[in-house]
Structures are given as C-alpha cells and as structure tokens.
Amino acid sequence: MISHWPTHQEIDINVPISVEHGLQLRSQRGEIVKNWWGRGLLAAMDSTAVKEELDAGKRYARKGQIEWMECSESTVKASVQGRDDKPYTVTIAFKALPGAAWTAVLTELSQRLDLCGAILGGSMPEDVQALFERHDAAVLPADPPHSTCDCERTERPCRHMLAVACLVADRVDTRPLLLFELRGLPQEQFMTRLRELWNLPLPDVDDADVPQPSERSVTGYYRRPDVEPETQPTAPPKVDVLAKLGIPQFFNQDDQTSLQTLRKLYHDHIRR
C-alpha cells in the first residue's frame, strides 16, 4: 500500500496541491466557529476580505492545505500549500494589550474563580468581555491584525491569509487561553500570574506530571535524546491489579463464572 504524497504528476492548475495530514478545521460545513469570541476574532480578520477569497480561504482550511502553524507572542506563522509547488508562508501579527491592562484584568479575574474555571475549561462567558472593558481593554482586537503572505495574488487579505485566519479562529474557539496569548499573555503565564495574585508560592515538588513533547528536532532525528534516563526500572511493587480495580460493575454480581474466569486469568499468572 502506498500512501499518497504530492507528486508532480498530480498538479492540476485549478486546485491546490493536496497535502497529506494537513491541519484541518473541525467544522466541515456551515459556520466555522460557534462561540462569540471565535466569531469576533474571525470577524476582525476577515472583515475586509473579498468574498471569493474568503470562500477559497475557507475551502483551503477545510481541505487541510495548511501544512503547519505556530503561534507565539501574538504572532501566528503558517505554511499554506497553494497551487504553486512551494507553499506560501503567512504571518498574522495581532496587537498585544499593554502589560498594565493585563495586570488589571488578571487582578479582577483572580477574584472570579468561576471565570478562571470557565477559561481553563475552554469556554469564556460574556462576563469576561465586560471585565476587560471595565479596565479600558478589549479581549478581541478592534482592528484587523497585520498580515503578510508571500504569494503573488493581488487581493489582500489573500486566500492563504484567510485560510490561516479560519484555522486560528477554529483553535481559539475551544481554547480561550490561545486568544489571550495572541493578545499578549503567554498561555503558561495565566496560571503563574494568578498564583502570584493568590499568594501561592511555587510548589517544591517536581512539576513533571505531564511530559513535554520531545521536539521533533531535525539535528537529533536518528538519535535518542540526551536525557538522563532512569537506566533501570526500580524493583516493581507487588500489586494485585485485579484487587486494586475491584470487581467490574458490568459483571453481574451473581455471575460467579465470569468473576472466577477473570480471577483465574490473573492468578494463574501470579502463580506462574
């Protein structure tokens, strides 16, 4: 079985070269985003677009023409595969809120655990917008961001920028913290600064609970990363997994046969 990677033969002048495993929108028809902040952000980016370009941009984003996308410090950088051999590079730079505004917003947020919980959980009540406004700030950018694309189309924003805009809105729609990042507050700072406001010092335990994805670095592509490995597993504990789990509720409590079978499967192993 040969998976399909773009080859020269497949180029058709009217359709973009297809990308295997490109980044795609979650919504394949209808509205791209569902929440007010997603819509607002998209509106800020596409308000000046020509309809034809906007439709093409949506189509691109839905088809998965975006090869990769990175967001950092208010700027989105992405690579969009169009009709040309070489993909285009798109950047969208958002305007960050001033530090003072963030400080004021976070201070008030720290007293609103319900809003913190909602934001961390992936939603943003409209109260948040009101909260920003109380500090003369807005959670959504008022003006279109500054965007670039290295394509030769005359329309601006071009379909490539719009494809990226759709994808950004799609991602932001479920992750309000990403929106904060685009507005100048890096995601990891959200909790750090709240902790400060709650007077909670950093813990003295290792925060190694979620391993960081090993960056797919090109230089060490064939090598195991130079991490300090735990060379040998420690002596494993004697755990009776079955006892720990208890009897599955989906077994009839009277169904002795199933229970015994399950026990046997385990205990025969222990005896082995």
Add this chain to the structure above:
Amino acid sequence: MTLHAFWLPNSFVMSFWLEDNQGPGPDLDPGGSEHPRGMLFTDLVGQLPTELELYQEQRFGLFPAADGLPIASHLDIPIDAQLQPWCIDTGETIAECVIDFFRTRPLPVDEGTTIGDSLLYWQQIAEFAVLLVDETLMVPGIAELEGKKYPVWQAAVPLELDPYWQSLVTAMPPVVHALMPDNEFAATPEALPLSFLDACVDFQVRQWAMQRNPKFHRPRKSQPPLPKQWLDALQAGHFSALFADSRRLETFVEEVGLWNDGVRPLSLFSPYRLGLELMPPDDHDGDWEIHPTVRSNRDRELSVPAGELFDPAASTHHPTALLPCLLAGLGRAAVDFPPLDACLESVPPEPCRIDRMQALVFMTEASLLLQKHGFIVHLPTWWEEPQEKLGLLLRISTPRNTGTDRNAVLGLDQMVSYSWEAAMGEESLTEAEFRELATSKTQLIHRNGRWRRVDTGAIRKSMKQLKDRGFSGDASLANAMEIGFGMEHAGGLPVLDLRFDCGEDASWLDDFRTDARFKMLPTPKTFRGTLRPYQEIGYSWLQFVADAGLGVCLADDMGLGKTVQMIAVLAHQQVNKLAEGPSLIVCPMSVVGNWARELERFAPSLRVLIHHGGDRSSQRMFVDSAGEYDAIITTYNLIVRDQTSFLSCRWWNIILDEAQNIKNPNTKQSVAVRSLRACNRYCLTGTPVENRLIELWSIMDFLNAGFLGWIGTFRTHFAMPIERDGSDRRAAILRKITRPFILRRLKSDRSIICDLPEKNEMKVFCNLTAEQAALYQTVVDQMFTCIGGEEGSSFERKGMILSALVKLKQITNHPVNFLHDDSEFSSARSGKLQRLEEMMQVVLDEGDKALIFTQFAQLGTRLHEKLARKFGVEVLYLHGGTPQRQREQLINKFQTRHGPPMFLLSLKAGGLGLNLTEANHVFHYDRWWNPAVEDQATDRAFRIGQTKAVQVHKYICVGTVEEKIDRMIDNKRQLADNIITPGETLITNLSLTELRDAFMLSRDAVSEQ
C-alpha cells in the same frame, strides 16, 4: 548499512527499513520519489531472522535532507536541514513475531549492520513489557482498531515505575515517527510507545494463555452478553472484535474504561481529575454538601481537598497542575450539575450546599453524567450498598389438605391461602407504614438514623395493584406467585420472599426435622455397618419423604456416603417388607462396580443383579427374573438401549446415582428415565444443583413430574431472571420451594464435621475396560506359563510374580501406563481415570483441594497433562526428579489459600517433610499394598494444622488382583493391626491355587457394554 524500525500503531505492524549510509555517494539520484539511500526488501530480508516472517511493503516517510538529498543517519545533521518525504521499501511483520525478536539481546541482526537507535528504543519497550507481565501488571481493556472494538490486555504501569516509563517516553528518537507524520500519535509523546507497550503486553498474555489452555475462540452464531464476549476474547490466541449494536457497545466500552481507568498510564491526558464527594446531613432536613477535590489517575488514594490548594503553605506540596485541574474541572462539572457553580463563588472555593431533591438528582442522574465526563464521584456508601430492599412478601398459609397422606405434595398446583405484605428487608411494614411511604414526596428518606432510598413510584404502583387485586386470597401456589411476579414486571415492588406459615401438617416444608410425623429410624437389622448420625438422619428422611409420596434428591457433598444412606433405605424396606417390587439403580458405568461392592458389603442379604455388560440377560429373561431380585444395577446407556426391559417392570424405587446425567431434559436417557414407572423416586448427586437451573428442573421433574411447572414457565420466572439478570431474590424463592425436596449437607457444616472422623477412608471401586481386561489376561497367562508348576518361594518365582504384579497394577491404572507408548491417554480406556475425572470435577466444584498419589512417574506425567488440560487449572506435580528447591516452591504454592487445587505426587512420600494440610482429599490412584506407606502418604494432608476433615479415596479395580490384595490386607489388619506384611510379600508366598485365585480376573471386572 543501518537498520531502522517503525511501529505503526494503526495497523499493529512493525516496519523495518535498511538504509545505505556508505558516504555521500555522488551517484545518488535526487529526482525520484524513492529514497536514494533506501535498500531493497531483498537486502533487508537477509539481515534479519526468518522467524520475523517479513513481507514487503512500500511506504512514504520523512527524512532530514540537505540540497534535496537525504543525510545519512550516522552523520551530523545541520540545523537547517529540512524533512523531506521519500518512498522506502520496507519489510513488515505483525506484533507477535516481533516481540521475541526484540527480547533477544544482542539483537539477532546480521553482523556488519548498524542497529539504529529506533530498534534499541523498541527493544527497551519490549523488555519493559516483559517485566510488567512477569509482575502481572496488566489490565484487560478495549482497544479500537479500524472502527472495531477489540478486547486486549494493556499495560498497567504502577506509580513506582512511572518515572522509568516517562524516561522511556522521553528517550524516543524522532525517526520512529517518520512513517506517520502528524497523526494523532504524534500529538502526545506517550501515545506511540504506549501502543507498542500494550501490543507486547497483550501478546505475551495471550501466548501464555494459549499454552495453558489451547482452545480457539470461535465466533458463535448467537452473541453472548458483552462481558462474556470480552472475557472469551481475552483468553483467545488472537484478536476478536466485540459484537453488539453500537450504542450498547459504546456503553460497555465506557464501563470498561471506568473500571480499568486508575491503573492505565494516563499522562496521555491530564494525570489528575476532579473529584466530587457527596456528604449527607445527619438529619432529615439538613443541607447536603458536595466537596470538590483533586484526585490522581495513578494513585487512587490521593485526594487533595480544594481548600488545601489555596492554602499558601499546604499548596507547595502539590504540583502546579492540580490547581487548573480543579478550576477547569469545576467549570466543566457545573455544566453537568449547575449547583456546582456555587463552589467557585468565593476564593478559596467552598463546598457546594444542596437540598434533598438536588442530592437525589446528583446521585441518580448527575453522577453518571459526571463520571462519564471523567470526574470521580464519591457517593455515600449506603447509596451503592445493597440495602434492605423494600418489597413484598408472599405469605402462604397452610396448604389445604387434599386428602390422602400419600399425596400431601406441595406442588406449584397446590391450592393455598396467600396474603401480600410489604417489608423492608427482614422487617415487615404495617399497612399504615406502607401507605405513608406511598405518599412520600422524595425517594430519599431518613429512617432509624439512616438514609435510604425508596422507589416511591413502585410503591405507589404496588399499592394500587394490591388495592385492585386484594391483599389476600386463595389460589394455587403457582398463580399466587405469578400474580406477584406479574406486578413486579409491571413496575411494582419486587417479590422479596415467600413465607410458609406452616401449620403442623406442613412444617416439613420449612424443616422436616420439626415435623411431628418425622421419626428417626433405627439402623436396619440386616445392615452391616454403622451409620454416622447425619447418615441416620439422611436415611430416615429418605424413607420419610417416600412415605409422603415425594421424590427427593440427596445432594450431600462427595464423601459423606450417599450410597450408604441409600443402601440403608433398601435394607430397611427389605426388613420391614415394605418393598413391593425390585429397586432399580441407574448409575454411570464407572460406578457400577462400586455399587455392587457397597451393596455386598453393607447389605449382603439383598439380592442384587448387575444388568450390564455383553452377557447381560435378554429382555425375556430379564422380565422373567427381575422379580427375584431386590435391586438391579444398570447404567444410563442401557436404560435407553434396553428400554423395553425396564418398561416392563413396575419398580419399587428408582434411584438415579450421579443424577446430573439427566441434566439435559431432552436427551434420550432423560426421556427414557422419566418414562419408567416407579413408586418412589430418588436422585443422588454431589454437585450443587441450585446453580444449574435447567438441570434442577430436569431432576425435579423426574422426581415429581410437573412440580416446577412447564419448562417454558420455569425459564421465564426462574431460569432467566436468575441466570441472565442475576436475581438473588428469585434464586431465594426457588430455593425455598425446592428445599423440602433436596437434602444437602456439606463437609464444612459444623454439625457434619463433628460427625465425621478426622480421616475418612473410602474405597473407590472401578471397573476395567475391555482393553484393560485383555491386557490383564495376557499378563496373567504369561506369568503362569513362566512359573509353570513351581511352588514355594524361590527367588526367581518371586521375581516373576512381582514383575507381573507391577504390570497388572499399571494395566489397572491405564493401558498407556503399561504399554509405555504415545497412544491416547483417554479416560475411555481406563475405568480409574474416568472415575478420577468425575471426582476431580466435584472437588473443583466444591472449591476443595486434592492430593493425588501414584507410584508411576510416567503415569504421573500423563495425568498431569491430562488434568491440567481437562480442567484448565494449574496442576502441581512433584516427582522423583524434582529438585529440592522447586519442591519447596511447589509446596508453598499449594499451601497458599488460593493456590492450585490439585497436587500430583509420584514419589514415595515417606521420609519427606511434606506438609500439605491445604488438601482435604487424598486420592490413591494406585495401591501401595503396604498400608504403612499408604498411611504415611495420606498423612501429608492429615497433619497438625489440618482444620478440615480429610477424605481418603483409594482406587481399586473390581475383580482384579488389586481387590484381592486389598482384602488380604484388611484381613491381616484385623488379625494384627500393627504388624502388617506388605501385600507384595503376602502374595509371593501363595500356593499355586491361591495364586490363581488372586490373579484371576472375575466376571464383574469389566464395565464395557
């Protein structure tokens, strides 16, 4: 050349690729889509062991490149290199083949090939999987592959091993992702190694299960319930998908997920979850509280209260990830249960207060939703605990006497007066209390200082139904029960129990011993032996119920002497001239000999005919002569074959021994047995009948035709609710109505233990098969030819006799034991083996443990395989060649409470400090002929520390030299109990005539038909 390996989690295959990295090579062609350094499948195959069974496949992969050419893997890769796709020629293999490969150190790869880091990486994971499985750190779960759900074994990485596992995850060389860029397995670093770890774990468990119990899981036509499918598939040697309609399947997958959650490596997601704990108030009107906590997926014990995370001092002991988990969790949980919003109204968060109605919603609906969404919900223990159920009691008052005392049968067709009454557990409710409950507004009530939930809907329904139908009336027992079951099905309260308000006439329904008409019978004059107290009760009961015209089942545990009790009844009837015809004893072939010997021993005055074997009497002869006997022994097979003979008689008693032989009511033998005419019907069985309902129906229907109703009704009202839905109540009701007809005593009953000797020795008489008899005869003939007319005790004569003795012993064990060949070790070839298998089944059914002794190592080996395969349990085996250290291990294993149930020993037990007190059965498969040695072996189990009565079963083949020597020893024992000459010595000194007598095969030795 460098070898690389890629695990493809979506197809469960390992893909190998050989890279040519000999310098930069100017002849590389950058143009095509083929990897310029990729070597061909044919090159690859030569480098790897054939066991891998590689097949060819072409794949696209991403590789670092500069100037359009791939950079060889051993070179330094510049920072500005780009990943570029190329097609490579790979060799792929399925998970099974690859695990043994990776377990080999060093990897079995052709010299001169460099092993890439990717291979070393997979090797580490495979080794970790071996470690996990060795420590039983695996958990059954469900994996999804191509849209289907497969029951699989997965790794259960405990907290202690998590650091190591995480270091493995981090040590992944990026190249392992080369073939599948940016799919879901790339998003989380743990996903890909976990997939391979799970595959390795799964394969090992299956491989082992297959070796132990090599049966194939065949898809069936009708789909068993999902839990059953799941269990079956987990034991199969290959994957097999679950099958059910998609919604049921989804629910089941979720349930399994909820169950095995805590032990799966879950850092794929957050390792923490929100916990919600519901605390009830102490009084009826107080507030209920929900306390939010953060719990760990890895450690079930860990639970951090919300307040602690906001305490500056205490919070430093917890990782930072707990706080967002708490806040986000509460935010999302409030969507499922809005009152939780209140928790986040203050800093720090407060427990949320709710009222009784909300608490009920939380416990019933919200908690399920919350659990489904990944929260851990803790409800008060009483909520989950089975509590005293609210339901209805059916009170049956004195069945109306329908006339003659022979027909005082309480069948389901009996007219009774009944009344309904509400009850909470054991406690009956007055009608007023019942009405009050029916008007209660909420289902949570605080009663007697405890909270409980009642189903107010069902109460109201039942109230109405009972008002309509009346709280009491007259009907047949079947109809009365049907009314109750019907109300239950219509959403009313469940029928909890059946109570007999027994008058004097019917107190035997509750307990026959309290019935005025029941009296203990004296041991019959002609009975040669002593009945133990419980046997006297049993025998008296068998006669008592027969007088009442009932068919009954004696279901005492194996070894308690069912046969003896039955023989006492026959003797009693003979002495008191109660029998108006012969009795028919129907039993499996393997116990025909035993019955004959026991009858002869305990009731020699009974005239017994054994009707089986090729020379059995013809129909005409049978009919003519049957009346001359008191008892006729025959087998289930012959009941069918000679049905007309048996039909021509009216039997006084029909006794079905091992009555489970008629468990299937539709088999020929069940039908034939039911068609016989008899005055009294008895069943004997040692296996508990109440768990096998159709079997119970079949036996009861034989005993008292129509008693449990038509089989279809029985299925609807009892078999299905009990077996499919696990209804305890129906089981209790069934037990109650069948109890008067079944007497079952367990060895473990306190009263029985007192009656039993600590060591209960029994002889188990077996028959030879025709094959065994033929071999036996040959050996005997040869022996007499050899010794000619020689008398006396010359060395040679002795030698020949002893050698013949050994051979005969082997033949009585099993032809294979004598022939020493690889022929089939089947129970059809040996009466002893057949009997052993039957008795071992009972041992297992009763949860007992047994020692099995044989003197022959070769037989031991075959027995070991046979028993392990037949019963699917581990059978321990200790023989002369077992090293000392291993002996101790075997003994320790057996001595643990849940250790293997069977221990086979082939060595002479003397001189060894074996202490095997876990066993309460000792089987002597062959005889030692030296009582001292035999007793020594028996004493392994019967030792200090033994708390149970030990049953000793000595196997003897009827009509063979085994039986003769057994008698000689017994006689000698009576003469001089302490000085006993071993059987061998006894026999070598016999005169020629005596010898002939001892060795000659008697007519009743063979059991084949």
